[in-house]
Amino acid sequence: MTVSVPLWPAVLGRFGWQDLPFVRVWENPTISEIIGAFAGALVVVGAVVVAALLTRYGKWRYLWTEWLTSLDHKKIGIMYIVVAFVMLSRALVEAVLMRMQQAVAIENPGFLTPDHFGQLFSTHGSIMIFFMAMPFLTGMINYVLPLQIGARDMAFPWANSIALWLTIGAAGLMMASLVVGEFSTGGWSGYPPYTERAFSPGVGVDYWIWAVTLGSIGSTMAGINIACTVYKLRAPGMRFMRMQMFAWTSLCTSILMIFAMPPLTVATLLLALDRYLGFHFFTNDLGGNMMNYANMFWLFGHPEVYILILPAFGVYSEVVSTFSTKDLYGYTSLVIATMAIAVLSFTVWVHHFFTMGQSANVNAAFGIATMTIGVPTGVKIYDWIWTMFRGEVRFTVPMLYALAFMMTFVLGGFTGIILAMPPLDYLVHNTLFLVAHFHNMLIPGLLYGMLAGYYYWFPKAFGFRLNERWGRIAFTCWVVGFYLAFFPLYVLGASGMARRTQAIFEPSFRPWLYVAGVGAFILLAALTSLGIQLWVSIRDRAKTQVEAGDPWDGRGLEWSVSAPPPEYNFAVLPLIDGRNPFYDHKHDEGQPDPYASPAAYEDIVLPRGSATSVVIGLAAAVAGFGLIWEIWGLTIVALQVIVAAVVLRSFGRDQHRTIPAAEVARAHEAWLTRVRATPAVPRQLETAAVNRGLAEIVA
Amino acid sequence: MSEPELSHAGLNLGDTGELTQDQAENAIFGFWIFLMSDAVIFALLFATYGTMIASTVGGPTPASEFKLLPAFVETLLLLTSSATFGRATIAMKYDEPRRVLFGWLGATLGLGLVFLALEANDFATMFAHCAYPMRSGFLSSFFALVGLHGLHVAVACFWLVVMVGQVCAYGLDARVRINLLRLGLFWHLLDIVWIAIFSVVYLQGNIG
Amino acid sequence: MSDRTRELRTYAIGYGLSLVLTVAAFAMVRWPSFGARAIFGIVLALGLIQMAVQFRCFLHISFKRSSRHDLQLILFSALIIALMVSGTLVILFNLRGRMMG
Numbered sequence A: 001m002t003v004s005v006p007l008w009p010a011v012l013g014r015f016g017w018q019d020l021p022f023v024r025v026w027e028n029p030t031i032s033e034i035i036g037a038f039a040g041a042l043v044v045v046g047a048v049v050v051a052a053l054l055t056r057y058g059k060w061r062y063l064w065t066e067w068l069t070s071l072d073h074k075k076i077g078i079m080y081i082v083v084a085f086v087m088l089s090r091a092l093v094e095a096v097l098m099r100m101q102q103a104v105a106i107e108n109p110g111f112l113t114p115d116h117f118g119q120l121f122s123t124h125g126s127i128m129i130f131f132m133a134m135p136f137l138t139g140m141i142n143y144v145l146p147l148q149i150g151a152r153d154m155a156f157p158w159a160n161s162i163a164l165w166l167t168i169g170a171a172g173l174m175m176a177s178l179v180v181g182e183f184s185t186g187g188w189s190g191y192p193p194y195t196e197r198a199f200s201p202g203v204g205v206d207y208w209i210w211a212v213t214l215g216s217i218g219s220t221m222a223g224i225n226i227a228c229t230v231y232k233l234r235a236p237g238m239r240f241m242r243m244q245m246f247a248w249t250s251l252c253t254s255i256l257m258i259f260a261m262p263p264l265t266v267a268t269l270l271l272a273l274d275r276y277l278g279f280h281f282f283t284n285d286l287g288g289n290m291m292n293y294a295n296m297f298w299l300f301g302h303p304e305v306y307i308l309i310l311p312a313f314g315v316y317s318e319v320v321s322t323f324s325t326k327d328l329y330g331y332t333s334l335v336i337a338t339m340a341i342a343v344l345s346f347t348v349w350v351h352h353f354f355t356m357g358q359s360a361n362v363n364a365a366f367g368i369a370t371m372t373i374g375v376p377t378g379v380k381i382y383d384w385i386w387t388m389f390r391g392e393v394r395f396t397v398p399m400l401y402a403l404a405f406m407m408t409f410v411l412g413g414f415t416g417i418i419l420a421m422p423p424l425d426y427l428v429h430n431t432l433f434l435v436a437h438f439h440n441m442l443i444p445g446l447l448y449g450m451l452a453g454y455y456y457w458f459p460k461a462f463g464f465r466l467n468e469r470w471g472r473i474a475f476t477c478w479v480v481g482f483y484l485a486f487f488p489l490y491v492l493g494a495s496g497m498a499r500r501t502q503a504i505f506e507p508s509f510r511p512w513l514y515v516a517g518v519g520a521f522i523l524l525a526a527l528t529s530l531g532i533q534l535w536v537s538i539r540d541r542a543k544t545q546v547e548a549g550d551p552w553d554g555r556g557l558e559w560s561v562s563a564p565p566p567e568y569n570f571a572v573l574p575l576i577d578g579r580n581p582f583y584d585h586k587h588d589e590g591q592p593d594p595y596a597s598p599a600a601y602e603d604i605v606l607p608r609g610s611a612t613s614v615v616i617g618l619a620a621a622v623a624g625f626g627l628i629w630e631i632w633g634l635t636i637v638a639l640q641v642i643v644a645a646v647v648l649r650s651f652g653r654d655q656h657r658t659i660p661a662a663e664v665a666r667a668h669e670a671w672l673t674r675v676r677a678t679p680a681v682p683r684q685l686e687t688a689a690v691n692r693g694l695a696e697i698v699a
Numbered sequence B: 001m002s003e004p005e006l007s008h009a010g011l012n013l014g015d016t017g018e019l020t021q022d023q024a025e026n027a028i029f030g031f032w033i034f035l036m037s038d039a040v041i042f043a044l045l046f047a048t049y050g051t052m053i054a055s056t057v058g059g060p061t062p063a064s065e066f067k068l069l070p071a072f073v074e075t076l077l078l079l080t081s082s083a084t085f086g087r088a089t090i091a092m093k094y095d096e097p098r099r100v101l102f103g104w105l106g107a108t109l110g111l112g113l114v115f116l117a118l119e120a121n122d123f124a125t126m127f128a129h130c131a132y133p134m135r136s137g138f139l140s141s142f143f144a145l146v147g148l149h150g151l152h153v154a155v156a157c158f159w160l161v162v163m164v165g166q167v168c169a170y171g172l173d174a175r176v177r178i179n180l181l182r183l184g185l186f187w188h189l190l191d192i193v194w195i196a197i198f199s200v201v202y203l204q205g206n207i208g
Numbered sequence C: 001m002s003d004r005t006r007e008l009r010t011y012a013i014g015y016g017l018s019l020v021l022t023v024a025a026f027a028m029v030r031w032p033s034f035g036a037r038a039i040f041g042i043v044l045a046l047g048l049i050q051m052a053v054q055f056r057c058f059l060h061i062s063f064k065r066s067s068r069h070d071l072q073l074i075l076f077s078a079l080i081i082a083l084m085v086s087g088t089l090v091i092l093f094n095l096r097g098r099m100m101g
Helices: A021-027 A031-056 A060-068 A073-104 A114-149 A157-179 A204-232 A245-277 A290-323 A331-347 A349-356 A360-388 A397-420 A422-428 A432-462 A468-494 A507-539 A581-587 A612-629 A632-651 A661-677 B021-052 B068-093 B098-128 B137-170 B174-206 C003-030 C036-057 C065-100
Strands: A604-607 A656-659
Touching: A021 A031, A031 A060, A031 A114, A031 A157, A060 A073, A073 A114, A073 A157, A073 A432, A073 A507, A114 A157, A114 A204, A114 A245, A114 A290, A114 A432, A157 A204, A157 A612, A204 A245, A204 A612, A204 B021, A245 A290, A245 A331, A245 B021, A245 B137, A245 C065, A290 A331, A290 A349, A290 A360, A290 A397, A290 A432, A290 B021, A290 C065, A331 A360, A331 C065, A349 A360, A349 A422, A349 C065, A360 A397, A360 A422, A360 C065, A397 A422, A397 A432, A397 A468, A432 A468, A468 A507, A612 A632, A632 B137, B021 B137, B021 B174, B021 C065, B068 B098, B068 B174, B068 C003, B098 B137, B137 B174, B174 C003, B174 C036, C003 C036
Parallel strands: none
Antiparallel strands: A604 A656
């Protein structure tokens, strides 16, 4: 923990020289400090290099007008996913550092100080949940959902952009904590009373509070937007029971976001009131009750698990159906299971604190509810298996992820049933068994799903396919690395090794920790492979163009438009007459040709870009920064900027622009002409260079 | 969703702008979702208040701090402001003269501000006998709950002023109508939250 | 009766009913005539009725088809809120009982 002398309190608040990792490493050059300073330097150098490259190639204006201020749901979705990958890289490196420390620190202090180790597990967890998983799934929903339900954009494009920028601002605070000050050592859940000012007086917890609060407000906004889009913007004829599964899981996820993010906001803000104003919500003294924090945090935290997993379930449903060349088995049961999971997820939160001290009856009720939620999840697994049954399964990268998910996720589910029994939970509570369990759920249940979706929809978004070979290498590393890194933790946890342990005094744990360490390096190799895959794919993009837009013989509406889609998505809004309108039109005799010219075109109204959302998101981060460092003037100014931006925007008119029908017609007809000249490929050749994005009709 | 009239207080858009009836539906529905999300925040503060009501730690108690009369007057003010906002909505919908609309909006704003003044006075009285939020868990939860509601009312008052400015600047175009309607929903919802506050906080504090 | 009159009447009814319910709740407490628990129960019931009245008369939520989406949303929200509030109270009171008892 830093003890630094404030330099100039009136202007710089709490800041002192010791808050810079570079100064700390100069005064105390230990490996732990060197790593901290190196990370801080990496952030600074990274930012400078990006800025320099943008200036060198004169891309600032392009970036600003075409991307940062864009209200196009597709670009917003892509920016979310870029944020997710950047943050994934950081949090994965942190995970490797922690595994190294635990492998080294057996009857030995290791190379990381306890404080540094605490910051690592806190940032790793916070980032993976709030700044990797949430942006990844929000971005994917943003990109795919309007295309799947036949909409031109989200219901509230401006709010969509604000949600993105709040997330970016919050992620920025996470990165800033590497350069100025320190991060919380209270874990991703930030339990008081440890995180109260009495025990954690530094800026770390405040960084955590404001980053998480901004992120959760952004997610609430995103959830409202997604729900309203599904409810109100479906194409004509798109009844609820005709939506693709991904649209269904997006809807249920958004409902969970709407109702589950507020408890987190309340918990973090009440903690902030305790810390800043001396309130007594969660303190030890004067009537505070820290267990109410645990209660509210998990009122958010458990639905959050399903916020993370449901979109991946949606991706798997799409992927398994497409690459098994079959209709999704048990569509209705999948829909009901998704809704059941969404509702049940609000009834199980107590299983995160079975050991609090409430009566056995309360625990029993929540234990049973927890086991119940396994039932709809099981239904889904069976549905996917039946979808593959007697299908023509193609083992492409997304399908491999789906298969690995099914095996691995079920294993994690079994350990979940163990944890759902309060007496057993008492034994492994707070051990690595739990750490192994939730990684076992979230890596297959979230990360594999998002990566499958990334590979599956990448050609739609950019017009060329990702490299298959590097995709398989990355896949292998993700799966092998996962098993090596996390299955030893079950053994360690069952043997009683506590989670978040900085040094270990039990030599018999050594081999397991070594294996887990090797696994962590393989996971790092997996991430590297993804980077190489992207680079190779961009390099070879001329050979993998799929402008016709349907490289996988897809089912949903998103495959019926060009790749990348025009900014208005659909030249003419489609009329929906079934569950797989595009696929049926492609393959069934006597159906209208999906590539026929429409009878008439209309003018299309789209929102103009807006800089106000960027200003609002960044000003919110600045306000948070001011609060963290107690630079009150900065906070007040930033809040005024936010209010001014909102009011200004509300006074603005002329925030839409019209694309004339003639222009739409020209672009669309030109694309149709190119489609007609595209050679169709059979599914079996979809990964070959001949795949130009037009599926062959097999009678 | 193509009912001839909007379901919410029947917004009459006329043919004033770029927004269609469908888009107005979306805008209002989205705002409803936001309101429900906000309601969850209040619900948790109520739950927190419920668990901390006994945590007075030898300090001020509900019985010693909550007075029925000011709470009753504040309730009447907020309820009446909800009704006057409803009247303003009707003035907007039927395109009554502008001064009628402004009159009812002005009345609503006035009632909201008087409510805030009374609430501030309540808080000041409590502070005067050392009933401030740092004293106990009970007082922390009281000030967070009632204070957040007061903050909402203050934001609503500010928003009302902004909306009057927009009516002056643009007349009742589609966006102004939609936003006035949203503000109306917000205002009515704040009154509904207040029903829970006077029942659970002030009345419960004075029972027995 | 014109639409405008009908709508004015709806607001007037809502206002009148809310006033009556409010006065009744305050009167129950000001001039107590039952046990404390009973009074609190009645106050809560009156509050819930008044909320329903305001949803109906001020916010125009009804069982008509045109507000079906809103009604579904509000009922689902009510379910979630009931789960969260009752769950919090039950769990933390249970804990308090075991800690203090």
